[in-house]
Amino acid sequence: MKLGVAAAVVDGSLVRGDVEIENGRIAEVGLAGGRSGIATPGFVDLQVNGFRGIDLLHATGDEVERLGVELARTGVLWYQPTLITAPTELTRLALSTIGECAAAPRNDGVAARTLGVHLEGPFLSPERPGAHPSEHLRRPDLDLLASYLVAGSAVSMVTLAPELPRAGELIDSLLGRGITVSLGHTDADAATAHAAFDQGAQTVTHLFNAMRPFGQRDPGLVGAALVRDDVVVQLIADGAHLAPETILATWRAARGRIALVSDVTAAGGMGDGSFRLGTVHITVEGGVARDDDGALAGATRPLAWGLRMLIELGVPIVEAVDAVTRTPARVVGRPDVGILRPGAAADLVVLDDDFAVASVFVRGRPIQG
Template identity: 30%
Template sequence: MLKIENINFYQDDILIENHDLTIEDGIITSAQPSIKSNKKAERLVVPGFIDLQIYGAGGKLFSAEPTVESLSIIEDDLLKKGTTGFLACIATNTPQVFNECIKTAKEHRPYAKNCLGLHLEGPFLNPKRLGAHVPEFVRKASLDEIKALLDFGDGVIKMMTIAPELQDDDVIQYLLDHNVVVSLGHSNATFDEAISAYNKGIQTTTHLFNAMNPIHHREPGIPTAVFNHNKAMASIIVDNRHVSFDVVKFSQKLLKERIFLITDAVTECSTGPYQHKLVGDKYVMPDGTLSGSSLTMLMAVKNCVEHCNISLIDALKMATEYPAKLIGKDKIFGKVALGTQANLLVLDDKLNITDTIFKGDLISN
């Protein structure tokens, strides 16, 4: 049993103050007013973060070192930083690298902690909107290739970013039928093509504004399609490098529960096609192209609150509840509620993590 005394937490958007939480067998079993302290609680308990797009952590870029050991190092590093669930992302690469990453994820699955599976960002992208992706590996998907990929993946492929304007409808439908979250990204789709893709069932959009056409008053493009659709979601990188804080601000006002945070984080790497170098607070490729971020999920939440005029409760939902719902894990992640698994963070009054609780166990930070 674990007891967290004299804390605050949000329940249905209401701040519940000065309570004790009891955790038994990994489940939150009790929330009672604290009777041991007359002091106003300064600590806040929130759900653990969910990052649906991260390439590496702890000095390990997964695609460059696709081993069980490196995946375990990434898991442990992210747990200490408050990410209790994540999808390991693989950028456009050779079939051999994809297969090795998938094989490793399957081997690791029985022992996985916070790694929930894989996000394949490519190779079925639009060559006109690649960003830092390697053009020689980009291609159109065939249905046979997708069938073989998912068969080999055996359930570890949870999400895939594609350019839908270049893919056949039967490919998209096969992914959706096999419970893969499909995200529109690295795409040059027109407004009408993007709306059509969302209407076909594509659920979300990869790193809004990046690697897609911009908003234009006569050619509205992908961002405007997301804003105008009634269901389409979008991830966003809140580092003021990939997207301006002011753009994040109006995007959140328009999308509300349809926008969620990702880090898109990488780590320094000097081998393989993705040789990320940290320059200041951003990562770039050898030619200077902006690549992944240096964000943590906590930094993204703080940026939302401190620079984007987003309330703390909304910023936390963007990092927890909304991505959890997208991947169908909202009964396990994203809430502080009785009967739910205790994947929690304890924050001090400056929003720094003092403790991570994962499946009811206290993780040393």
């Protein structure tokens, strides 16, 4: 089967011509006869709190399965279920449910697959909680961490504030287990951020949001991350969290190491109204989600929206695609996902000429609906 596309993003290059799929794998690229559109690898989203009415902290097994199907329809074929700060037992229960679904999927396989869980807390700064409930924040605690890690689901990333007491011990423990350390929800200064990166932290959770603002003499985590070639910065490009100029300035400072995330919540795809993000009540007006105190509380737009925004801002197509495929996959040590090349599994997205998602394929099978 040929896709009929005019080009494809293959290993970081734009290759003109059509793509052929055979037996669930990519057979050839650069073929004659394609008409329009661009084939890309399936998207990789490192921060998904929920979608279409489903909140992952409260989801049943059936809801986790349905969420995977709904995400796949938007082009996301791999994702990190993300759990914000919550009561310990509720977090453990969610980890168990997500783990059971990952171990024994009950859908027909045409769905987004998990990369492991992203624990966005509870080891965050009370000075920069964002929408996280302050009453459930905790100082770094190795025993508490251990209880999460045996709760039934593989944890692939933990967001923490490096300035907290014993944060260094927590970082060492996570790295020793092969878990990605992301810095975020933090009031850290630049020196503290550099020390954490030197220790092995690899990335930043939603750069600029819920952290010390960049200042000319106090650059904080933002400045430290932007000047280091070994740090991937995650951005929410949803039209609410960051101004277009901020996105462009970040791209110019950190080309090749930007990972877009959606930070999408149960409100995603549902329109305006009242929803929840973990234990937090949120209200969506005009597509922007806020908690009862007025703080931004996750997002409502899928990752494809951010990809299109990058392209419209002038970011080259290949670099924009890398920001939702190869770069986030690299953050969690999965070079086998988010790729398009002959011989690889046919996990693909086809963008139309306006860079919107036109069709999605999982192992060569088209997503319906």
